[in-house]
Amino acid sequence: MLISTLSSLFFSCPKLLRHLRLKGKYTYQDSMSRSQMCEVVLENYSQNASGVLQTLRRSLIEPWVHPTTAAEALTTNTTSPSSTSTTSSPKSTPSTTTSTSSSTTSNANPNSTTISAPLLISGFNFGTGSSREQAATSLLAAGVPLVVAGSFGDIFKRNAINNGLICLECPSLVDYLTSTYSTQLEGGRRSAGAGNGVMICDSAKAHNANADNNMSSSGLKLDLEVDMAEGVMMLSEGKKETGVVFGIFFFLQLGRYAFDLGKNLDITVDDVTSWTHNVNAAHFCPQVTALYPQSSVNAETWTEFGELLETEKFKTLAIEKLSGLIQIPSESYDNMPPPGQDPRWETMGQVHDYLAVAFPLIHSTFSLAKVNTYGLLYEWTGSDASLKPYLLAAHQDVVPVNPDTLDTWIYPPYSGFYDAETGLIWGRGTSDDKASLTGIMLTLETLIGKGWTPKRTVVLAFGFDEESSGIHGAKTLGKALEEIYGRDGLAFIVDEGGGFKDVYGTIFATPGVAEKGHADIKVEVTSPGGHSSIPPAHTTIGYLASIISELEQNPFPVELARGTVPHDTLLCYAAHGHDISPRLKHAIFKSTHCDAALHRVEDLYVSKDHWYSSLVGTTQAVDMIYGGVKANALPESAYAIVNHRINTVSSVNETAAHDTQTIASLARSFNLTLKAFGEDIIPASAYSSSESKGHIELSQAFNHELEPAPRTPTSGKGSEPWDFLSGTIKATYAAHRNLGGVDGSNIIVSPGMSTGNTDTKYYWNLTRHIFRYNHKNGAYGGEIATGVHTVNENIPLDHYLEMIRFFSTLILNADEAKSFE
Structure with a gap:
């Protein structure tokens, strides 16, 4: 049973509110009704307390009411998981803290119960001196089902257990709230707070926090998510859409006896039980907005390029260029001797001849050097020498076709056949990696044809034995590049690698930022x-x-480690995946600090996903x-x-x-x-x-062992190229689908990593910013597999065109970026 959306926080004074009981004159009146207790709860600390709680409850849609019988428990008023509950702070009560939240849980347990009610947060030794059970039942009568405190008095805690009031100890949360919002007097002493001391709150701090979040100064807006099963609380401030997570706080997970307290709420022991507020998960996986070319020239060029992509003439041209390259069987084999010693290398010469004919503008505009006979190194020198060049990489070679499999190919492997009915281009190398190579070349050929020239130097490097470890191609290209541009001489590198796909109901792009x-x-x-x-x-x-x-x-x-790409990818899944289970989501969040939760993520996800366990x-x-x-x-x-x-x-x-x-x-x-x-x-x-x-x-065996690659920065200082790439991905995705807008929320960009290696293993000295990504669409799979490294390799025409759009957006955006230097 998932209990969610306890939508208001009543933050009491951590210093003063320890003795929680009805005012002395009511203590021994056992005949008091629930409505009478509700009217005088906390009266000995503030005449306004009862009114505050009632005001909060009135602002809720169908607020929770404590059931008194089993029959009533079965019909306790609830709202559906998709309903919205909103509270507002009464202007006459500046000592009250409230939250605005929406119980949007499309992935919630279909049998879940969503309740809306105030939460009470207090200090240490809460309830000490309150020996009568009315101290607990009066809160329940006032509609408070849960109290969070630094610690509790023993007698009060037992009375709370007996009466079904949930008590959670979380001293770190109390310390944070006190230090953040309390008013400090001279000498560091805390003030008595507002009114009769119901709350210590610095109104200026609260006002500033509200102003930063575009909110009314009538009250501080807080969201608190309490996951009882995982033992974690997450506090955020601000509107649901723009709030910021300020803290993650841990408490001891509740045992079976504590879940049994929830029987009056119709909670079962085996259910995943949590009180859910909408926490802004951007804290765990921050996103940038879509990045489009801004200058008038680049913006106009980008728009025209996009329009050209939609024409039948360009589509035919794109098919023709890729098909022609596919028809060259440029296979590379393991342990081949250097070029000149094996005639099998000669197909690479055919690739060179083809590229020269297919892309004449590039060959008349770029300089070209051939490294170790077949490695291609192009440069288009930019007009501004102060801007670091960048490198686009691909490889000319393909995995050999096993002759024994020829009769299993739908179309011959080196036909480059385009099936207009299915929209698929067939042949070895369509997916790995000739579509990238052709996409880069066709993009640049088109830009040259439009008269566009770069400010920032564009470098291309095409290896010829990536499928056999790159020891003759990329290895020699890497040395040549370092001789020309120097160590850390490039702004960034983009090579083949990750793409985007649907994970947990959300589209995630995962550029590779590390390699095993x-x-x-x-x-x-x-x-x-x-x-x-x-x-x-x-x-x-x-x-x-x-x-x-x-x-x-x-x-x-197989041990998941914090700070690694696989763990960061899971954090993004948890932060933005629409359909991820609450149990896995909160285990992932908690794993940032808790070893037990880290092992739980291994059990819940990593060990059950063979591909991911291989990645980890x-x-x-x-x-x-x-x-x-x-x-x-x-x-x-x-x-x-x-x-x-x-x-x-x-x-x-x-x-x-x-x-x-x-x-x-x-x-x-x-x-x-x-x-x-x-x-x-x-x-x-x-x-x-x-x-x-x-x-x-x-x-x-072969003396080319390789250490794991350095990780590309994706956050903090030095992560500007990552932000640039993320914005480019978001712009490409939106433009290709005519989605419009600049927020980029329709695709999430997460750090990613593949299980294999690329030619970039020889380029580590050239830049810290290496991205293995060519915007390959894996989000909408069909009945036919892409056939990478096996029979029937193919690529959908639309996916190929979107890759071309990505390269055009990347090139134009890179020409304007000023943060790489």
Whole structure:
């Protein structure tokens, strides 16, 4: 049962309001009715207290009433989860704090009950000296179902439990409210507050807070969300749409007995129970507004470009340019020798010839250098040398097509066929990564044709072996770029990577701002050979099989860490996902400070999503294996290659150590010596000559291991390029759908990360601001998969056109940005 929207806060004086009871003359009048108690509650501290509570209740739509019987509990007045409750502060009572909130919970439990009522927040030792149960029942009679305090008197707490008044201890919240809004006298002493001391409140502070939030000075607007199941409170100030989260406060989660108190509210133990106020979650995942070109020239060019995108002539041109590039089978293979030593590289020369013909204006306007024969490095020099250049990257190569799969392709893999009926362009490289390359080139060719020239220098870098680790292409391009532009010489880099999709009913764009590390570890076993008719208990292949099994039975732990991209992405999902469950949402929020909540998020989400768990942890996959040359000969050696994608908070050395430790005990059990990465872990001296059965050696397979990438700043100082990219994404998304407006609320931009690596691993020295993002649309999937790295690769024409719109918006916006230098 989800109880939500307790919409008013009655903030009492933390210093003075300790003894909560009816005025002395009423204390022993057991015959007092609930309405009589309501009229005199808190009267001994303020003559206005009862009136304040009644005023708050009258301002609510169908305010909660404490039920007195089981039958009444079943019909207790409620509002639907989508109703709105609003309170206003009575001008005659400046000591009262209220909140305005709306109980919008489209994802709420359909069986939930939404109640509207004042909340009472007080100080420490609340209720001390109040031994009669009327101290609790009078609050219930006044329509207060929940009290938050720094601590409670024991007798009062027991009376509250017996009568169904919920009491929560949260000293950090009380301290915050007191320090923020209390009036300080000379020497740091607190004043007695307003009126008879119902509340200590600095009216100037309250007025300033209201003014900052565009509110009336009649009362301070507060929203408090209390999640009893997760033990977290979130306080925000301001209107629901523009408020700011000021604090997250934790309290001890309630046990089963406390949930049992809610029976009068028809709450069941197994339900997720929370009191929900609309907290502005921008605190956890801040957003910028959409960014459009502003200068008259750029704004006009951008508008004309957008109109051109909608024409059939341009669509035909875009299809033609991409289709022509797809028809070149520019495949790259693992462990190829350098260019000039393998004829398979020659297809890259065909790519160069095609680009020169397809984009003549670029080749007559840009300078072009070819790095290591096939790497392409273009530059369009801007008119303002004080502006840092930026780099747009893509790769020319594609994953090879397995000849055995040719008959499973709907259209031939290198046909570049456009199916007008489905709106799909077919062929290897349509999705990875020739649509990006063609989109960049066609955008710039079009801008040149319109007579547009840049102030900021535009650099293009197209590698030719990204699909085989980029050791000949991007690696040499990175060195050439650093020689030309220097360390940190670029404003930002945009390469292939993330796109946008629907998550929890919200469209999220997730530009990659980090990458995992990479290591291929070779596990080799050697032992004496011989004839297979006299075999040992285990051959090298048998030992290797046991080692592989041991590795797979002991995977790396999947542990979500604060400050990492996967955790930040989840914070954005929780902050802006419309359909995320309240339980997961609040566990994610609480995980920013609580280890138990962090583990709960692992259980609720990470461990249940195979892709996300692969993103979070270090992975291992045995991808290659070799052993034996003849059926009747014992193999002297056998080896396997284990591919690791390394957690961003781990390292190559830590990964190697894990594999070594996992294998060591097994090696001892088999009497095998072990050498790991040049170090003798189990030396030959550990066994007698007759005991030793063989040897295991661990090494880096290809000597191109990679540490996790530095993270691109996404908040605070130095995050201006991130804000620029976010605004560009929002503008592109809105413009492509004719949504209008500049708030950008129709798409949320979150830090993201892929499970693999791109050519940018060689560009770390060029800038701190690397974005793996090409605005690929994954939000509206069809029946046909995109086929990346497999059969039937394709891209919808509309998605390709939106990528072109993204690049045009990016280029024009970058030309105006002044915050990169």
